[in-house]
Amino acid sequence: MSDVFLEAEWRDLLMVNFEVDPALLHPYVPAGTELDTFGGRTLLSVVGFRFLRTRVLGVPVPFHRHFDEVNLRFYVVRKRAGEWLKGVVFVKEIVPKRAIAWIARELYNENYVAMPMRSAVAVPGRVEYTWRHGGRWEAVSARVGGDPWLPTADSEEAFVSEHYWGYVRQRDGGTIEYQVTHPTWRVYRCEDPALDGQVAALYGDQFVDALSSRPVSAFLAEGSEVSVHHGRRL
Numbered sequence: 001m002s003d004v005f006l007e008a009e010w011r012d013l014l015m016v017n018f019e020v021d022p023a024l025l026h027p028y029v030p031a032g033t034e035l036d037t038f039g040g041r042t043l044l045s046v047v048g049f050r051f052l053r054t055r056v057l058g059v060p061v062p063f064h065r066h067f068d069e070v071n072l073r074f075y076v077v078r079k080r081a082g083e084w085l086k087g088v089v090f091v092k093e094i095v096p097k098r099a100i101a102w103i104a105r106e107l108y109n110e111n112y113v114a115m116p117m118r119s120a121v122a123v124p125g126r127v128e129y130t131w132r133h134g135g136r137w138e139a140v141s142a143r144v145g146g147d148p149w150l151p152t153a154d155s156e157e158a159f160v161s162e163h164y165w166g167y168v169r170q171r172d173g174g175t176i177e178y179q180v181t182h183p184t185w186r187v188y189r190c191e192d193p194a195l196d197g198q199v200a201a202l203y204g205d206q207f208v209d210a211l212s213s214r215p216v217s218a219f220l221a222e223g224s225e226v227s228v229h230h231g232r233r234l
Contacts, residue, residue: 005178005230006056011223012121013049013185014129015160016140016193020044020210025074028091030167030175032234033076036086038159044074044210045160046195048129048140049223050119051095056103068117070094070129070140072203075159076167078177078234087165087177092203094131108168108176108231123188127220138197144220148186157187161221168231178231185221193218 022035022042029035035042048070071093078085093112095101101112116132128141151157162184168176193215199208 003230004227006054006228008054008226008228009050009052009223010182010226011050011052012123012127013047013161013221013223014127014140014142014144014190014218015221016046016142016190016195016215016218017156017160018044018046018210018213019216020074024206024210028074028089028169029076030089030169031173032175033078033087033089033167036075036077036159038075038156041216042074043160043216044072044207046140046211047071047073048119048127050121067096067100068119068129070117070131072207075163078165078167085165086163087167088163089167089169091207096131108178109170110168123220127190134198134201136198138202140193140195140197142190142193142218142220144188144190146189148188148222150184150186156217157219157221158184160217160219161185161187166228166231170233175234176231177234179229180226181229182224182226185223187222188220190218190220 019041051067072091073088076087076089094115096117098114101114105112119129121127124145127144128139130137130139164180166178199211
């Protein structure tokens with residue numbers, strides 16, 4: 001029996017990155033992991049992308065195969081058998097489907113919420129993911145240009161996009177670990193990245209300063225087919 005829980009394509013991943021004080025993220029770090037940094041900097045990312053051809057346990061779910069997601073995430077590592085596993089922790093994830101949000105909350109304790117969403121993707125051109133929150137449309141966006149390239153292993157693009165483990169803090173203080181598999185993604189240069197939203201209402205007052213600052217970097221990853229494996233408790 002396969003240990004794959006979900007299969008899909010993740011496409012046009014817009015990754016807008018902010019430098020933050022690590023103290024901001026310490027309360028969100030799951031047990032058994034520690035914050036990861038790039039060049040001595042702690043990064044917090046807003047990521048918008050398209051979920052396509054989604055299958056759960058190998059079965060396409062009607063009306064839930066194609067949708068957008070926007071998430072707020074940061075980066076951790078965990079040492080296992082002498083090897084450092086590079087992982088992602090999600091602070092909050094927005095999707096347009098209530099059933100998807102419910103499944104993620106119930107099975108993994110991920111902080112998913114459902115909101116109306118739409119997107120506009122033109123490469124080269126402008127990429128924008130929007131959600132309706134508090135009576136207005138909010139967005140993460142950037143202009144995308146140039147030719148795509150494969151990032152080197154020591155680049156910031158690789159640090160942000162090449163994490164193959166997810167970690168979720170549980171209600172009792174424990175941690176769920178799950179693996180995500182996909183090939184290395186080619187990336188595009190981005191200009192004028194922007195986050196337009198009510199940060200305090202969406203993420204909490206503690207994130208206002210960090211997400212109101214100028215992004216330190218942004219890029220678009222082409223994406224690919226992905227597999228998300230069943231989680232296990234540490």
